[in-house]
Every structure is written in C-alpha cells, then in structure tokens.
Amino acid sequence: MGGKNTFLTIVKNIVAWIISLVMLVPLLLILINSLKDKHQASSMGMDLPKSVHFENYLTVIVQGKLLRSFCNSMFYAGTAIIIALILTSMAAYVLSRNKTKLNKFIYFFIILGLAMPVNYVSLMKVMQITHLINTRIGIALLYAALQVPVSVFLIYGFIGTVPVELDEAGIIDGCGPIRLYFSIVMPLLKPVLVTVSILTFMDAWNQFIFPLYYLNSATKWPMTLAVYNFFGQFFKEWNLVCADIILTSLPVLIIYLLGQKYIISGMTAGSVKG
Amino acid sequence: MKNKIYPFYFVIGTLGLYLLLFVIPGIMGLLYSFTDWNSYSEEVNYIGLDNFKIIFSPDEHYFSALSNTVWFTVATTVLKTVLGIVFALLLNRGVFNINLHRGIVFMPSILPTIIVGLIFKSILNPEIGLLNVFLNRIGLGFLAQQWLVDLRFAFNSIIAVDTWKGLGYIMTIILAGLQSISPSYYESAEIDGANYLGKLRYITLPLLRPAITVTVVLNILYGLKVFDSVYVLTNGGPGYATEVLYTMVFKDFGLGRYGVGTAMSTVMFVIMIIIGYFVVRLLQREEVEV
Numbered sequence: 373m374g375g376k377n378t379f380l381t382i383v384k385n386i387v388a389w390i391i392s393l394v395m396l397v398p399l400l401l402i403l404i405n406s407l408k409d410k411h412q413a414s415s416m417g418m419d420l421p422k423s424v425h426f427e428n429y430l431t432v433i434v435q436g437k438l439l440r441s442f443c444n445s446m447f448y449a450g451t452a453i454i455i456a457l458i459l460t461s462m463a464a465y466v467l468s469r470n471k472t473k474l475n476k477f478i479y480f481f482i483i484l485g486l487a488m489p490v491n492y493v494s495l496m497k498v499m500q501i502t503h504l505i506n507t508r509i510g511i512a513l514l515y516a517a518l519q520v521p522v523s524v525f526l527i528y529g530f531i532g533t534v535p536v537e538l539d540e541a542g543i544i545d546g547c548g549p550i551r552l553y554f555s556i557v558m559p560l561l562k563p564v565l566v567t568v569s570i571l572t573f574m575d576a577w578n579q580f581i582f583p584l585y586y587l588n589s590a591t592k593w594p595m596t597l598a599v600y601n602f603f604g605q606f607f608k609e610w611n612l613v614c615a616d617i618i619l620t621s622l623p624v625l626i627i628y629l630l631g632q633k634y635i636i637s638g639m640t641a642g643s644v645k646g
Numbered sequence: 647m648k649n650k651i652y653p654f655y656f657v658i659g660t661l662g663l664y665l666l667l668f669v670i671p672g673i674m675g676l677l678y679s680f681t682d683w684n685s686y687s688e689e690v691n692y693i694g695l696d697n698f699k700i701i702f703s704p705d706e707h708y709f710s711a712l713s714n715t716v717w718f719t720v721a722t723t724v725l726k727t728v729l730g731i732v733f734a735l736l737l738n739r740g741v742f743n744i745n746l747h748r749g750i751v752f753m754p755s756i757l758p759t760i761i762v763g764l765i766f767k768s769i770l771n772p773e774i775g776l777l778n779v780f781l782n783r784i785g786l787g788f789l790a791q792q793w794l795v796d797l798r799f800a801f802n803s804i805i806a807v808d809t810w811k812g813l814g815y816i817m818t819i820i821l822a823g824l825q826s827i828s829p830s831y832y833e834s835a836e837i838d839g840a841n842y843l844g845k846l847r848y849i850t851l852p853l854l855r856p857a858i859t860v861t862v863v864l865n866i867l868y869g870l871k872v873f874d875s876v877y878v879l880t881n882g883g884p885g886y887a888t889e890v891l892y893t894m895v896f897k898d899f900g901l902g903r904y905g906v907g908t909a910m911s912t913v914m915f916v917i918m919i920i921i922g923y924f925v926v927r928l929l930q931r932e933e934v935e936v
Contacts, residue, residue: 489914
C-alpha cells in the first residue's frame with residue numbers, strides 16, 4: 373500500500389512539472405530571445421544567448437517610444453482606479469445600505485453589465501458627440517465605465533459585511549453623509565478596495581480593443597497597442613520584439629507577484645459560495 | 647431618514663458614466679441596426695431587416711463568423727472546464743511546491759492577450775516556431791503543421807492558445823471550490839470503503855457543481871466576445887476562415903459599414919441578454935445562500 377502511494381506521489385509530481393513547463397516555456401523563450409542579437413534571435417530557439425545584449429531593452433525603449441506609451445497606460449489605469457475607488461464605491465455603498473425599490477433595480481441593472489457586450493460602432497458615435505474620441509480622458513473614462521459592473525458587484529458584496537451600527541454611531545456624532553462615508557465607512561472597505569484597484573489596473577493595462585477603435589494618434593497609444601504596432605514594424609528583429617513583450621508584461625507581472633492574494637480573491641469572488 | 651443618510655447623489659456619478667458609455671450606445675446600436683448608417687453619406691435611412699438578411703445569408707462571411715464564434719465558445723468552454731478540473735484535482739494536494747505550480751499555471755491569465763498572441767505567433771511559426779522544431783527533434787516531424795496558415799488548423803490553433811492562457815483562471819476557481827468541500831464527507835466515504843473514483847463521482851463532482859456552473863458561464867461570456875486572440879494570431883485569415891463576430895464588426899467599422907456592424911452587435915446583444923439573465927439569477931441565488 374505504501375509503495376503504491378509513493379509511486380502515485382512521484383507520478384503526480386512529474387505530471388505537475390510537465391504542466392508547469394508547458395506554461396513556463398513560452399515565457400522563458402521570450403526572455404531568452406530578448407537578450408540575443410538580431411541574427412541569433414531570428415531562429416527563435418531555446419538555445420542560450422551566445423552573448424548577452426541588455427542594450428536591446430534600451431533600443432526598444434527609444435525606438436518603440438515606450439516611455440510615452442508607459443505613461444499613457446499608467447494614466448489610463450490610474451484614472452480608472454481613482455474613479456472606481458471614489459465614484460463606484462460611493463454608489464455601491466448607497467445601493468447596499470438603502471435598498472429601496474429603485475436602488476435594487478439600479479443594482480440589478482448595473483450588474484447586468486457583467487454579461488453585456490459593448491457596441492463599439494455606436495459607442496463611436498457617442499464618443500464623437502461628447503468629443504471624447506481620440507482623447508486620453510475619453511479612453512480613461514471608457515476603462516472606468518467598463519469596470520463599473522464588476523467593481524459595484526465586489527464592493528456591494530463587501531459592504532454587506534460592515535456592521536450598520538457604525539453608520540448609526542457616526543450619525544449620532546453628527547456626521548453628514550459625505551463625512552460618514554469617507555471617514556468612517558470607506559477605511560473599513562480597504563481589503564475590497566485593494567482588490568478592485570488591482571483588478572482595474574490589470575484590465576486597464578491589458579486593454580487593447582478600445583484604443584484600437586478610438587485612438588488614431590500614436591502619441592496616445594497605451595503599451596499594448598504600441599507593442600502590437602512595434603511587432604508590425606520590426607517583425608524581422610525578434611530580439612527587439614521580445615524585449616518589448618517583456619517590458620509590456622512586466623508591470624502586470626510585478627502587480628501579480630505583489631498582490632496575488634487580492635487578485636485571486638477578486639477574480640474568484642462570487643464564483644464560489646462562501 | 648435613510649434617503650438622508652444614504653443620499654441618491656452618491657449613485658449619480660457611476661450611473662451617469664454607465665448610462666453614457668454603456669447603456670446609451672447599446673440602445674443606439676439597436677436602433678441603428680435597422681438603418682443604412684455608413685461613413686459615405688450623411689443621411690441615415692430606415693431599411694428594415696436588410697442588415698440582418700445580410701448577416702444570416704449564406705453567401706456572405708458573417709454567418710461563418712457567427713458559427714466560428716459559437717464553435718470557439720463551445721470548444722474553449724469544454725477544454726478549459728475539463729482541463730481545469732483535472733489540473734485542480736492534481737494540484738489540490740500531494741504535490742511538492744504546490745503553490746509554485748498553481749502560481750505558474752495561473753500566470754498566463756494575467757498577461758495581456760495581445761502579448762500571448764505575439765508569443766504564439768512565434769511558437770506556431772511553421773519554419774522557426776518552437777513547436778515544429780520540437781516535434782522534428784523528437785522524431786514526430788510528421789505532426790508538424792502550418793498551424794496558423796493551414797485552413798484545417800488555424801482556428802483550432804487559436805482555440806488551443808486561448809485555452810493555454812485561460813486555463814489557470816478556471817483551475818483557480820475550481821480549486822477554491824474543492825477547498826470548500828468538508829473533509830468529513832471523504833472520511834465517512836472511506837469508512838464505507840469508497841475508492842478514488844467513487845469519491846470523485848459521488849462527492850467531489852456533485853459538490854463542485856456551483857463552481858463549475860460559474861466557470862461555464864464565464865467561459866461562454868468570454869468566448870462570445872473573443873477578439874484580441876483572433877485579431878493578433880490570424881486577423882480572421884486565411885481568407886475568412888477564422889473570422890469571429892467581433893473581428894467582423896471591426897472590419898465593418900474600418901470599411902465604414904456602420905449599419906451592418908451595429909446589426910452584428912445586436913445579434914450578439916440578443917444572445918447575451920438571454921445568458922445575462924441567467925448569470926444575474928445565479929449571482930443573486932448565491933447571495934441568498936451566503
């Protein structure tokens with residue numbers, strides 16, 4: 373019996389490593405090739421670089437104008453996070469605390485957006501009318517609007533766990549609604565607000581389709597669009613394309629390593645009971 | 647009293663943003679899908695169901711895009727769910743460095759889809775791509791294919807890449823479901839002499855049902871909206887072989903055929919509103935249970 377168990381454990385561990393390798397090799401391939409020279413990278417193999425070329429990264433940053441698109445991406449993600457933290461959390465708070473018929477309907481109506489498709493063509497018309505098309509703030513607002521359903525859903529669920537007695541104590545102390553929310557309730561929402569910020573950041577950073585439709589000037593492109601365009605221009609220089617891929621992925625990878633717990637709790641929230 | 651402590655103006659900002667950039671375009675799209683709206687003329691005329699006739703006509707490419715989208719959705723849902731369950735069972739316990747493995751499997755799902763697409767454009771390249779080089783080296787060269795170019799393989803290659811990326815997310819949800827199953831069920835089953843398969847069939851899978859339902863819904867919603875993977879890997883080619891709904895909408899947008907584009911979105915809207923209804927029901931049910 374013991375022998376059988378040991379055998380099973382060995383098999384399980386081997387299978388686990390095979391799976392992990394299948395997930396890791398594509399990423400390693402990019403890392404290795406980002407350090408090669410143009411000639412060696414043209415075969416895109418797993419062979420180690422003959423000489424290490426860190427300067428590929430510098431070339432990409434300069435030629436791909438990555439600093440500019442990095443700042444754009446940061447601006448879009450940052451604005452979307454601020455809107456989610458302030459506006460969306462205020463809305464979720466009132467919808468959760470004051471369950472009138474209208475508010476219940478609004479909550480239902482907003483989380484229906486979790487499933488709804490975006491109509492990109494008619495959205496263009498709205499963007500034109502509001503003069504948001506081809507502007508940075510327009511893209512940031514789109515990212516924020518896209519996150520509204522999931523943020524409201526997550527924050528609403530969390531507010532249910534914050535005791536109402538705190539609100540009552542605040543009112544007795546003479547707080548108005550704004551002070552009550554921002555100085556008493558909001559600090560208690562920190563765990564869910566961290567989750568929402570991280571999820572918003574990841575979604576905003578990975579967004580590709582909105583800028584593809586609504587930004588025609590390269591100066592406003594986020595990193596995803598910049599790397600795609602860079603690939604189109606430099607598809608013969610895989611070492612540079614790989615370096616660009618690494619630089620574009622790095623921010624989300626860092627956030628993932630730092631906030632793994634929050635990402636997993638946010639992405640699986642509501643999906644499993646309890 | 648409650649309206650004073652929890653005033654409605656707290657909701658207005660979010661509701662306004664959501665209405666302006668989400669709901670209004672959706673409603674406008676419904677109306678525009680019955681018109682000949684295009685980029686060549688200022689005039690917009692009512693043309694009844696003509697756009698929908700174009701979409702469902704067998705001579706155009708829209709219908710194949712529609713069926714590709716459905717095939718993509720069904721295939722990725724089945725693959726991710728089945729593999730997600732298998733991987734979750736494997737990485738639930740009894741493996742060294744278990745968190746490392748879980749972290750590695752989950753990692754692709756946080757990367758931008760566009761990045762994953764570019765990586766696999768290299769790996770699936772017929773001449774220099776890692777996959778064919780590897781197959782040749784281990785003596786399975788006859789399996790090497792023109793993955794993204796050959797009509798028979800292009801679309802299934804996209805499905806495989808998307809599964810590679812999204813699998814870890816599904817596995818993570820299933821893992822959370824597995825961990826919420828009380829060990830006492832297994833203990834009493836063991837006393838009754840149940841073997842591994844018996845426990846899997848009569849305890850694990852039935853109790854995983856809520857988690858599996860959610861992953862299926864998430865996969866369906868994601869699959870119908872797929873764009874990035876297809877756009878970067880094949881951009882609908884060769885010919886129209888790998889076209890999906892959203893890549894066709896983007897092409898119509900580029901050609902200025904706005905009416906047909908919005909009609910495509912309307913078709914999707916109708917499909918999703920039906921699914922969306924069930925999603926909300928599901929979420930509300932769970933809220934009551936918690």
